[in-house]
Amino acid sequence: xxTLITGANKGIGFALAQNLGHRGYEVLVGARNETRGxxxxxxxxxxxxxxxxxxxxxxxxxxxTSLSALTDIDLLINNAGISGNIHSDKGHLDMEKSAFDxxxxxxxxxxxxxxxxxxAVIKExxxxxxxxxxxxxxxTVPVSQEY
Numbered sequence: 001x002x003t004l005i006t007g008a009n010k011g012i013g014f015a016l017a018q019n020l021g022h023r024g025y026e027v028l029v030g031a032r033n034e035t036r037g038x039x040x041x042x043x044x045x046x047x048x049x050x051x052x053x054x055x056x057x058x059x060x061x062x063x064x065t066s067l068s069a070l071t072d073i074d075l076l077i078n079n080a081g082i083s084g085n086i087h088s089d090k091g092h093l094d095m096e097k098s099a100f101d102x103x104x105x106x107x108x109x110x111x112x113x114x115x116x117x118x119x120a121v122i123k124e125x126x127x128x129x130x131x132x133x134x135x136x137x138x139x140t141v142p143v144s145q146e147y
Contacts (some may be wrong), residue, residue, distance in 0.1 A: 004073050006056045006121060007080030009040040012139065016077055021049030027129035028070070030056035030080060056080060058117025067124040074131050078121060079139045081114040113142075 003020050007013040017027045021044055029044070029051055031037030037053040044051035054070070057063050058080055088115035102110075122136060130136075 001027065001074045002026040002072055003075040003077060004028040004030055004054060004056075004067075004070065004125075005077040005079055006058070006118075008077075009033065009036040013077070014040055014043075014059070014077040016079065017044055017051065018047065018049070018077070021047065021051065025075070027051040028054045028073070030054050032057035032059070051119060056121065058113045058121070061116065061120045064120045064124055066119070067121060068127065070125065072126060072131055073129050074134050075123070076125060076130065076134065076135065076136045076143045077139065078118045081118070081140070082110055 001024060003017075003025045005013050005017050005020075006026065008017045008029040013030075017029060017040070021027045027044060027049055029037050029040050031053065032055070034053065034055060037055070041051045041053050047060070055063065055066065116141065118138065
């Protein structure tokens with residue numbers, strides 16, 4: 001069994017990589033930053049998990065075409081994305097920001113990354129990279145505390 005997890009170099013994605021790796025999955029660590037992706041791969045390998053880095057940058061739709069070279073993926077977990085709270089006084093990951101405080105620029109950048117980027121990943125893998133019974137899981141986060 002093989003899984004591609006986008007955003008697997010940290011947080012939820014890395015925890016999923018560890019969990020599935022310990023269950024016997026070969027883990028493809030999708031990350032936009034190669035250094036951090038390779039560091040995650042080394043940590044997984046140190047735990048006895050078969051892992052490999054795959055460049056996945058949701059902001060570079062042209063780069064995502066390289067994913068079509070992957071084969072035999074049984075589980076695609078779309079975990080990568082941005083919080084959308086890009087222009088906040090509290091910083092990049094301001095999860096307290098109200099959904100009504102988003103600027104048009106915030107929304108455009110978030111939609112490009114989280115929707116169009118994820119769509120492009122799926123589009124590249126569907127023709128021949130996923131196995132016949134493959135599953136696709138899309139992970140998201142709430143945009144406010146009141147979800």
